[in-house]
Amino acid sequence: MTGSETPQGGLAALRQAHGIPALPAIPLDPVSQAPVTVASYNVHKCVGTDRRFDPARIARVIGEIAPDIIAIQEADRRFGRRTGLLDTAALEEAGLKLLPISRLPDGHGWHGNALAVRAGTPLSLQRIALPGAEPRGAVIAELELPAGKLRVIAAHFGLLRRCRTRQGAAILEAIGRGEAMPTLMMGDLNEWRPGRRSSLRVLESFFGPAGFGPASFPARMPVFALDRILGWPQGVVREVRVHDTPLARTASDHLPLKAKLVLHARAASQGVTIPGIQAAA
Template sequence: MLIRVLSYNMHRAIGVDRLFRPERIAKVINHHQADIVLLQEVDVGVPRSRKLDLAREMAEAAGYPHFATGLNVKLFRGKYGNATLSKFPITRSRNINLTVGKRKARGCLHTTIEINNSLDFVQNIAVFNLHLGLSSQERVRQVGLLIHSEEFTTLAPDAPCLVGGDLNDWRTRLAPIFTDILNFECASNHSSGYHNPYLTYPSFSPTGGLDKIFYRGPMELIRRKRCWMGITRLASDHLPVIAEFELQAATEKSQQIKIPDENIHFLI
């Protein structure tokens, strides 16, 4: 079964022209018709975005019956964080706290999505939607918090899993943790491996490959791309990345994943 995934830092629907235009973000999402959408910098009840619940607004405008939010930053009025939209049922969601010390609050929204179709195909997929910090050391510690969370450590190693979002990883230093240690593959790069990421920031003239999609389990990457249509250069300061997968049927249950402490003890 084919599933399409989009990851997009929507910058609170405030474009590079400094105008609040949520309809532009909705248009980008609608254009690509992804089954699962990972959004970062999503306002809920904040005056700068007309006190709207942008997760709900995007879900309704783009036709997604299911969505979940993980709000990390509490403002004087309102909050903001991450949101995951889905065309399939979200059976579980929890926000994983990735805040390091007294730095800005960060989190990863974990959802379990039940992929199904009319042919009795049913498969649960674990989705981790995250937005990491601006310091390299902070980001490494945040990845450590993620992979030692209950949601991550209880996953079977061959269970379908997606990790995506804005990693703020300018020098692509986090990718080897996922690919070389945790057996993920990268779906947000020009070729196999992780050394040539799609450049997504700033949207009008991108120089940084900050936005990533990693995958693991019975999923075959069919196609991938960076969306650089006219409206995406204006709608947000990031470009979205898109990946399409062939999701295979469920296999027998495996043992829980074992985090190799000898390799990544430095992450916590």
């Protein structure tokens, strides 16, 4: 889909109401590029394919990736008190610090979604309860990085297609309420299909076509591209691939995804300006 094409039905109205732009073609200044390693990892509550609960092993996989920013799904217990399951000491040894997302002193995320960063100051954190048949959520963090501002969305979509479509629309609505800035969305979106039947089509007006991604599930013999790393504007996310190592194939039922984030330093620090587009008040 190009910037000149108009989505049909309610999505076009949603974009117009919330100031969500069509895909721009913003060139990246090579002099200003600041590559950042980003990753997304569904850790399966730290239970591996060998059925062992081993948070330290998850931390070692993350250490292999050496991300600057990582979105982690299933970082907390799902039932009862949503206490955190990650080995925070091991993550800190790897240079990563969890953002204060959980409302519990011993929790790590929101509906299991956690974010860890190497260097960066959180400017704002927003927890979103996503619509659907089961409890799901997303986190939106606006960060001040050495290269400037970045919005990061960590999400875990539901198992039903109709719910995933509604959840994607809720994400777009939340983006539209904020200021324009480079945006990164990462998570287990539970959708491998591209094209007309894909529930990720709702996101295409902002993030671009959701084609076949790297297969990340199941970890021992990956077939389905359930995990995604998406970015806006075009060109900020590059080299999306699976982190496939012997340790990763055992540590969780998903393989992690990793990518390079190339920020235009001037745009990141000043906000991406697109003529005629304003965020909704």
